Amino acid sequence: MKHLLPASSMTDYHQGYPDAQPVRNPPVLSALGLVLMFIFLVWQAAVWTERYELQQLHNQASHELTLNIANLRGKLDKYEYLPELLATKQELAAYLLNITPLSTLRLNSTLKTYQQITRVSDIYLLNTDGTTVAASNWQSPRSFIGKNFSFRPYYRDAIQGQKGRFYGLGTTSGERGYYYSYPVFAGQSVIGILVVKIVIDDLEIPWQDPDTEFVVSDPDSVIFISSNQHWLLRSLHPLPEKDRVRINSSRRYGDRQIETLPYQTIDELNPDTWLVRIAPDNPDNAARINRYLQTSLPMPDAGWRVHILKNTRKVRTEILKNCLLTAGIYLVVVLLSMYSVQRQRIQRERIRHDRETQKALEVNEARIRAILDNTQAGIMTMDRLGKIDYINPSAERLFGYQLHELHGQNFNELILEQDRNIGVQALEKANSVAVEIRGVRKDYLPVPVEMVVSMMSRGQQTDYMVTLHDITERKQHEEALQAAYDQMESRVVERTQDLTEANTRLTEEINQHRHTTETLQKTQDELIQAAKLAVLGQMSASINHELNQPIAAIRAYAENGVTFLTRDNQEMAQVNLEQIVELTDRMASISAQLKLFARKSGGELTLISPKATIDYALRLFKPQLEKDAIEFNLQLTDQECYVRADAVRLEQVIVNLISNALHAISHRSTRQVQIAMSLHTAEVASPHDTIIRDELWIEVSDSGPGIAEQHIGQIFNPFFSTRDEGKGLGLGLSISYRIISDFGGTIKAFNRPEGGATLRVILPLAAGEQD
Structure with missing residues (x-):
């Protein structure tokens, strides 16, 4: 390790890291000053721009007003x-x-x-x-x-x-x-x-400028000439009653009642110029109130006062442009200033950081040397040829050598001859993966060792660092564990056979249960299809009536077409043939609805529109509703919404509910059916908590006799029916209840106070799909 760390580093080990200086945040007052300066400059730009643009608009309006007065006076004097x-x-x-x-x-x-x-x-x-x-x-x-x-x-x-x-x-x-x-x-x-x-x-001047209005008013402020036709014969100010009487007596404006224009003065710039606000007459644009710069001059010889009103929207646009420009320039100046200050600060921080880094490196090297000398793991460093240049005290105790005895020796000499290939491969890979070898101590006794080889950088070269752990005690424990494992394995083999037999019986039961479930699902699908075909049978008379009329008409048009062709009247023959084509399209539309209703469901839940489903179902009953003169009321929500369901099965539910409603009113004097769709928010109990969700309610109501109180709790049971014997299987509501339950919803039934019954379908709205 003497080759890794300088000797002077040990003296700095206990000095610790230098204290880092806190980073100073920008003062709050400086930031507040920048914000206030920004607001002040933008405000000044807005004020100056408004004053300048209004003055320009006033000059333009005064020039146009002078020209228009001269033009009017010339036409009148003519x-x-x-x-x-x-x-x-x-x-x-x-x-x-x-x-x-x-x-x-x-x-x-x-x-x-x-x-x-x-x-x-x-x-x-x-x-x-x-x-x-x-x-x-x-x-x-x-x-x-x-x-x-x-x-x-x-x-x-x-x-x-x-x-x-x-x-x-x-x-x-x-x-x-x-x-x-x-x-x-x-x-x-x-x-x-x-x-x-x-x-x-x-006399009126064609006015092409959409931002300018030309107005001529009388001494009573009644607008007599205007480029805006909606302002004609309206007063700029409310007329006193005596003025109204005087105007009516002269019949200046006939019998017309003078209404007041929604006109309001905002500010007076000079005696002949004002800022005014005029609201539009169109209720659709009531929120769009226009602001004008109004300039007026009298026309005494005609008894009029001439006005020019300039829309100030361009003034607001220029104010916005100049405010944005001022804000942009200010932000650029501030950012450049901040960039310059930050650059100088970074340079100072970089110099300080380099100085602190150098000092920290010296302290860290001393700390690392202390750690290596005091760690319980043996550590060796060697060059790329495998020659040892450092071992720590733990490695000295492991092999029984001291550093001066191993310095310059090859690492393979410390490995048992049978495991040297493993050691060579570990040095070649140096992938920090632990491998087990048997080392040789100084007294020639083998010692089991776990070795990890990794690369380390020292200056411009890369050498090996080997970490060694004595695993003698672990090997002893492994041998004891292996013996226990062998004993346990023999016991496991004895019990495996019993578990295999039990597993076989359980698998057979699961397969039988799966077969039963598939049979039940298939039976339910067949019942749904049978119910749909039953509804088709009930509607066959109405459909037959709808088809007989086009067929009879087609025959009549065909005979007429033959007659016209015989008379060489091809134009009338073509008209009859076009009527035949239109009738065949109508018959195709009727049959297409029957095919669409009779199709089988795919079983997959997707996002569907309840409005479209209700529309499909109603097309099937349209002939019957018209034939029986049933009063039908459909109430749908304006908001588009979606539910996660099967379109075919949901359509079957709506058809069943409408069919039941039509049956309930079949013998009633008042025959009314209503379908209402609405959105609600409800609390729903979950296994762990109560959640709030958005729901869709579809209610089918009728004016029939209602449901007996003792039957309300039974109408969703299979094979329960209130119809005459032989006229119903009692499966429609049971199947509908099962379908809605599969969609995560429910069906409720109750009687209406005004008479009749209501069946309410409640479905959860698809999360994130409603508008």
Whole structure:
């Protein structure tokens, strides 16, 4: 061992490991400061972005608002002088002073010509009473001839010798219109009023921006023009009762009730700009409330206020982008700073670790030498040629040699000649597997030894280390155990024969029991199939009726087809042949349901949908339900669920329950059948504890006489039946109960308070498969 460890290492053995310095965690205050700084920067980015984007949105809205007001004013001014120009024509005054049928016809034609040239909606002439005496639409079903408009403000302005303007819904057409009026003079007296009407639809600006809404409101905040058709004729604010009365008296909006738009002001940015919130009218989008930046300017000459509403969703998007960008930049800066600090720390830790490692190695080598010198196992080290360079005190006691006597000697000289090949193979493999050899002591006495050879690294070379254990005492115990084993083995042989005979008898009994179980299962399957065929027999009359109708129809269509072919009417013949194909498809569908129901089960439990199973079962009874005019009610859950069962056998259970329900109501005046499916959570007792599981309930109810109280506990017994003798075997419910039990569920029966009986099938929901 002197070749393994430096001599100075022993002096450090009792010094112990150096104390490791605790790793300092980042201060809590520093982490809190970083979080607060992060929150502050993100908040500032959000505030700045919102302010900037709202200002940009306001500038854009103000520009668009100015353009739209100029556009509206230009369109309105285009027609402002038209009534004044037409009212100055002498023919109007002459007509009003001498109204005759012929002059009325001529004036109507003239006004129609003016209307077509100017492309306005209508031009009409009122007398001093406000009654229309001539109009461009005199030939229209909605002609103004004879209508009195004295209630309109444009009449009251013009009758006083002034220009008149008015906007509102037409009392005849119901259209939104803008009206211009001008008096017709005879000298200084007003003898009539000329009115020009334009349709507001011609003034509306086609709006293509989905994030912008254009609104024009009157002094009462009623929306008269809007790019959003759902906002038309709705007020921005609740109208006081006196304003409603005034609006109704002028019939500005006809008989329409003005509703309030779900409009709310959030913040006022300046006297003409607000942040507002408007909820949608569609109940499906009630949760999606839109926020707008609203900019408004008055239009005094028209009596309107024009609004531009810009949706702020892009502002929120930009806020989110800039917040994420700020957060990303901040995190990158923090991570780079942390990386730099951590790198310096790692370098310091690496220097300290190297220093501590060197010191620990010296201490460990001293400790290892002390362990080797004081261990009870013999240890030798040797080079790759098998020459010994170190033995510990235990190995010296084992062989009777001292280190200086064995140093440089070959290890094979310590092994008995007969076992030297074993020792050589152990050195070649050096796989740390224990082998037994017989060593030779200094006094030439053999000693049994257990040897383990392993490789060890010393600097740049790899040598052997051999661990030796004296197994003399163990060998003595093994010989004693072998003698006891031989004695026990003779006793075991004597008793083996008796056990073999008993095992043979037990095997025969097990085979007999297995045969009985297979026979029972086969009998049950045959009973299930027989019950299914019985149900098919009960439904045969209804199925026969369903098939007879298509067959009769096919014959009729075939005869018609022959007749049409004889008459060379191929089109009608083709129609009859297509009807025959459709009827054969219907017959195939009916027979396919019977084949599907009559199939045998595979016996394997899989994930199935109870809804699909109930649907398959109901298809078999559809003809009977329609034929007997049975009131049928099906209640299924909206939630999709699955159970672990056999689809064929579960379908057999549903068919049996429906068949029993139909039999129960066959002689009743009120014939009702109901199938209800629902989900429940229940506590179920287990061998060790009570568990909570999700269950599926399928309830089949009828309006029959119910189940006698003394029979409720017996209806699931084999061969028990309440039907007349010869009309039932009493196996349907017994088989159904056994099938549901195989699925891990149960069936319960009880009478309904309103009359009739209910059979409830309870199945556990498949774990992890329900939605």
